[in-house]
Amino acid sequence: MxxxxxxxxxxxxxxxxxxxxxxxxxxxxxxxxxLDIQPLPISDTQQAMILALDHYCAVIVVSKPAARIGLDLVGRYWPQPPIQSWFTVGAATAQILTDYGLEVSCPHEGDDSEALLELPQMREAIARPDARVLIMRGEGGRELLAERLREQGASVDYLELYRRGLPQxxxxxxxxxxxxxxxxxxxxxxxxxxxxxxxxxxxxxxxxxxxxxxxxxxxxxxxxxxxxxxxxxxxxxxxxxxxxxxxxxxxxxx
Structure with missing residues (x-):
């Protein structure tokens, strides 16, 4: 090489x-x-999502910046995070959550939304009635993950934590x-x-x-x-x- x-x-x-x-x-x-990661100010609506974190049956974190910024935010309001299912697309993002003390599931093959949706743990997490899912991500991005989860009966909220700028x-x-x-x-x-x-x-x-x-x-x-x-x-x-x-x-x- x-x-x-x-x-x-x-x-x-x-x-x-x-x-x-x-x-x-x-x-x-x-x-x-x-990619220049620029944290976003947290709105009242987003603060309410964090305060209601225990109402979600699954939390999906789509990137390493989302993990770092999201966990910092969670730590402000939850000295001990609620017990729930956490998911990531990639192993590196999963490691950040694991180091924080969370139990995380992620695909072993393929770092994408399609692979995440195929996880048995994901299917199990959203199988309950009135399933609610929180997706921590950057501003904008793909809608596939939320669309597929909604098709399976889950309601989905986005917690957008940063935007990706182009450095000068x-x-x-x-x-x-x-x-x-x-x-x-x-x-x-x-x-x-x-x-x-x-x-x-x-x-x-x-x-x-x-x-x-x-x-x-x-x-x-x-x-x-x-x-x-x-x-x-x-x-x-x-x-x-x-x-x-x-x-x-x-x-x-x-």
Whole structure:
């Protein structure tokens, strides 16, 4: 895998952690964060959701920022969280909740909403009458999870905790970084991360679209292919281990 030279686009702290793991495996990486996590003020309605946390049969946390910000909020009002079912899409987010002392279920295969919906624990949690589910997430995002849960008879509330901004970079910063460090692969961890990649690339996107692009799910792969990316590799997860697995199976263009 030593031939890979990757651009990482996650928030700076997550990119730093991923870079360390990649370096241990002999993979060079350069970080250009394309997601700036900006916590949102909590409205009276959202405060009421937290105060009524024990009324939900399941709490779904969709990202690491949602876990960190959400748990901080829970701690303000619940010195001891109520006993209920907690779920995450990915293992890294689950670890944050586990470290907090919560019992968490997450898919072992695939870091996406579809895999989460297939969990037996999820089906069991919402099988009761008048099931209520709270989803902690960023501003906006996919509606699939809530739609499917509602189809199964559950009511769903969103607790939107942050928005994802694009950090400010000088014009041409992205292609210049790729050229100066001779990068031969791009890594994004979400659909919005990919959208920001295209936005920052600007007129250079057709050229950058020739580079292998590593994405976390079939949904993001479809987005990238529709936008003209020529080689899209679905890692079936956003974890470092998922990325390393596909890097071992994919030969870099040197």
């Amino acid at each position: 030593t031939g890979w030279r990757l651009l990482l686009t996650r928030p700076s702290d997550e990119s730093a952690a991923l870079s360390t793991v990649l370096a241990e495996a002999g993979v060079f990486s350069s970080s250009l964060p394309l 970079y000088a014009e041409g910063a992205l292609p210049e970084r790729i050229e100066s460090e001779r990068l031969n692969g791009l890594v994004v961890s979400s659909g919005q991360g990919f959208e920001h990649l295209r936005q920052l690339a600007g007129s250079a996107w057709p050229e950058l679209a020739r580079l292998p692009l590593f994405v976390p799910s079939p949904r993001v792969a479809e987005m990238a292919l529709a936008a003209g990316a020529q080689t899209v590799v679905d890692c079936r997860g956003a974890s470092a281990s998922a990325l390393l697995t596909v890097l071992r199976e994919t030969r870099p263009v040197l």
